[in-house]
Amino acid sequence: MKNQMSLEFDSRSENEAFARVVVAAFATQLNPTLEEIDDIKTVVSEAVTNAIVHGYEQKEEYKVFLQCEITEQTIQITIMDYGVGIEDVEKAKTPMYTTKPYMNRSGMGFTFMEALMDELEVYSKKDEGTTVKMKKRIEAK
Amino acid sequence: MKRTSYKLEDRTLIVGLGSELDHHNVSIINKELSKYLQMYIIKNIIFDFNDVTFMDSSGIGLVMGGYKQAVLYGGSVMLSNISERVDRIFAFSGVYRFVSKVEI
DSSP: OEEEEEEEEESOTHHHHHHHHHHHHHHGGGOOOHHHHHHHHHHHHHHHHHIIIIISTTOTTSEEEEEEEEETTEEEEEEEEOSSOOSOHHHHHSTTOOSOGGGTOOSOHHHHHHHHSSEEEEEEETTTEEEEEEEEEOOOO | OOOOEEEEETTEEEEEOOSEESHHHHHHHHHHHHHHHHHSOOOEEEEEOTTOOEEOTHHHHHHHHHHHHHHHTTOOEEEESOOHHHHHHHHHTTGGGTOEEOOO
16 A cells, blocks of 8 residues: 655644644554554654754744655654754764753653654754655554 | 642742643743742742643653753752653653652
């Protein structure tokens, strides 16, 4: 089976919940466990929050792009922004590293994405934006 | 969706967290929390997770932010009604080095 969907929405923090619920609903066709659904909701929330808080620096007039693709038992989730980009992706992935400690950000976003998904790829260029691509295999039940 | 509630008992602030702990809601809670910390003499903070159905890494930021405030007043932060999933997230990220669980 192959199935695809894409979505764009404003870079407002209200849309963090919207995005994770949409992806969770799309993923239900793979018959995931509740835990797998929670994993998917968490990583979408992390990536969309990064786009809004870091990519667009909380300016609300920009767009976040979300694309999901199901191929057999694997869901691929791509989240993209045209924001400020990440200068050093490896550093950004370090657990507890955050550029915004005064905002009480934990610096655990990428760590969660790595831990909860099977694959994580991050493409970023300064002043051009960031693309986060994640894959998770949902075993057939 | 359940909203966050605040209850002051002696010098302990009990924060009854709402259902979804993401960046959006945690930003609101942080603002409300700092208002309480300015208005009242608060030593300890208890975050009650009873109604929490979703939490991402923003929840870690919230708890650690509360901890940074509480230690300034010689107080502590405690967590109650932690679900199995939230417990795993906190254990994984090392939060229990700074805060402990409590039954309320």
